[in-house]
Amino acid sequence: MNRLVCLGIVVLSWLPQAATALTGAEAAARAREQFAATATFSARFEKQIYWAALDKTQKLHGRIYTRKPDRFRVEVEGGDLVVADGQAIWVYSRKNQQVVVGEYNGEMRTPWQVLLDYTAQWTPAGVEETRLEGRACYLLTLQPPGGGARQLKVWLERRRWLLLKVEERDESENLMTYTLKDHQLGGALKPSLFRFVAPAGVEVIDRREDGQQ
Numbered sequence: 001m002n003r004l005v006c007l008g009i010v011v012l013s014w015l016p017q018a019a020t021a022l023t024g025a026e027a028a029a030r031a032r033e034q035f036a037a038t039a040t041f042s043a044r045f046e047k048q049i050y051w052a053a054l055d056k057t058q059k060l061h062g063r064i065y066t067r068k069p070d071r072f073r074v075e076v077e078g079g080d081l082v083v084a085d086g087q088a089i090w091v092y093s094r095k096n097q098q099v100v101v102g103e104y105n106g107e108m109r110t111p112w113q114v115l116l117d118y119t120a121q122w123t124p125a126g127v128e129e130t131r132l133e134g135r136a137c138y139l140l141t142l143q144p145p146g147g148g149a150r151q152l153k154v155w156l157e158r159r160r161w162l163l164l165k166v167e168e169r170d171e172s173e174n175l176m177t178y179t180l181k182d183h184q185l186g187g188a189l190k191p192s193l194f195r196f197v198a199p200a201g202v203e204v205i206d207r208r209e210d211g212q213q
Helices: 003-014 024-036 111-121
Strands: 040-051 056-067 071-076 081-084 088-093 098-103 123-132 135-143 151-157 163-169 175-185 203-206
Touching: 024 123, 024 135, 024 151
Parallel strands: 098 203
Antiparallel strands: 040 056, 040 175, 056 071, 071 081, 081 088, 088 098, 123 135, 135 151, 151 163, 163 175
């Protein structure tokens, strides 16, 4: 064997072995651990929906606040609002001057909870290192149980495992995208954020069994 080749083999044997690449399941588990350790969370968001059949895109901007285990507030530009205090949930439409209140049963999901549900139930199909708006992140591709045409992509910041973006494509090629910015984890949130008082003159539709406002 050529002496140069032999020397190369010896040198390579001295080098540390490359670390095992992070799997999609491991990355998803890190993100779930981050959320589990966070009592409060807030961020600005953009929700974008592309309707393939209409070739039309709808965008919403706003801010989300969550406090474990069951309080959240979603503010949408233009004045629309969703507030949950753990017992009731208010959905306020400024345009319609109407608020619908019902019992909170945990059905509404925040982007973090969507991530938790999907990464726990869907199968990670791949993970790659990439950048999103200059930030180093992992891009996870997930597929639903049993396969199918649906696909979910999740961008996680590498340093703090923050959820940066969620992109879901359904069987009809419609595309829903959540983008999160200005993350705040563990900060103090005012109790008033999770209470709702209907403005004067607004119609209140109470769908709770006891009808209490």
